[in-house]
Amino acid sequence: MAIQRRAFVGGIGATVAVGLAGCTALGGDESGDQPTISDETLTLTTTTSTYDTGLLDEVNGSFQDRYGVTVDTVSQGTGAAIETGRSGDADVVMVHARSQEDEFMNDGYAINRRDLMFNDFVVVGEPDDPAGIADGDDAVEAFTQIADSESTFVSRGDNSGTHTKEREIWAEAGFDDDFGEWYLEAGQGMGEVLVQTAQQGGYTLADRGTYLSMIDEIDLEIHVDGPVEDGPEILANPYGIFAINPAVHENANYDLAMAYIGFLTSVEGQDIIDEYTVEGEQLFFPRALAEEPNYHQYVPEDWDGSDQ
């Protein structure tokens, strides 16, 4: 036992030594490792759900191979990702809350929006299901039952796309602000909230992608499925992508942003999204390619065609 422990300490020591050796060794030949066609950097702000599932590493790796452009991905909640774009610190934004995207477009900061992909939200909770919502096909009804039984519900509480959707469902169920002590606002990312829900016991609303990517780490079950598994339409989770308007923020890297949007909405980019699986499950479904025109992806949903 003692020997084993020493081996572990030795392992950590070796880790540090290798790490330090790498610091000096990597300093000089760093640029040689990467294909550098343009040697430029594109800043993408996006949601924790696209990042934590590992999808972006896959997509960005292909984009970098193709264009030699490094994509710096900052994963935040949808609200924060949009705010970062608003102050001109991002070039391209990928989020999933149409109402917030529309407001951003109306304010003139976002242009060239495209529908990118979709998956769905699922209502997950502890396996013994104290509120008795299992196998329901109505998310609003399930939320009402959670409230009536005063079961713990962990909310993202961070103005993210998932949080926006959750509040929309609560509003449908007739709750606006009058929650009880059973309602917890975590103010954290999806992964953290899932971990918290699993440890505390209770329910939460999660995007299917993050839930599936963490299924090994947490003991939670899907109680209400989304439209991907024929669940209610209210649980649909569409992702949009758009560039920051270079007329508002002059230094926005607009041409690269459009190259990135173009790559993601191309046949190749959509194939990567289509083929991306975690543990054999597809996480995202491509949505950008359609033979029929889809004008609504470019403009706010309530736009009536008039000029201002």
Next chain:
Amino acid sequence: MSLEPATVAPLLAEFPFEWNYIRSIVRVSLYVSITAVALSTAFSLPVALLVGFREFPGKTLLASIINTGMGFPSVVVGLVVLFTVSNEGPLGSWDLVFTPEAMILSQFVLAAPVITGVSLAAVSSVEQNVRDAAYAMGGTRFDVALVTIKEARYGIATAVLAGFGRAISEVGSVLIVGGNIANADGTSVTRTLTTAIQLEARQGRFRTAMILGAILVALVLLVNALVVRLGNGGGGRYG
């Protein structure tokens, strides 16, 4: 939670991007924190000497302000630095947001009060007669400063170490101004040990987070040992 070698070995093999990932994170952590501490020391020592040597009205107030700075919450510093380096902020044209340099700036702000405050205490405790003796022997002000630094070297080393500990272990400000960015191939751009631990924990990979935490503690230990050793062996260097 116990970390048996049997579970650690496969874990290391399963690391998301293995050595490149860890190495680049350690490199970014060290680059940011060591640079920030070096800059803070270069700024703080002269300030500590200046304040420590002189008597002037408001000296106690100034010392209190410096000591308050030691307790700045790192998220607040992160926010202020973010607004400063953001595209719309005063340093917006420098394009610093989400770069290691922005992280250096925020860690500088965090470490400088600690190094100034602790050095000030160390310098002030050097007895007046030591300084008088240096003057009496015909020393210039610079010589007197050197003698003071030599006398206070343990306190100053402690100050630098405290500043380094504050810099490398904080997570709030580097997360905000750095953005926790790693490239698709796993090379860290602005991801440090602390923000990587936060990310791994967010994704429920607690064991990976624990290993990164062990590396962080080992690094801090190593730096402490090095500085203490330098302090013991380099006694004559300042004279």
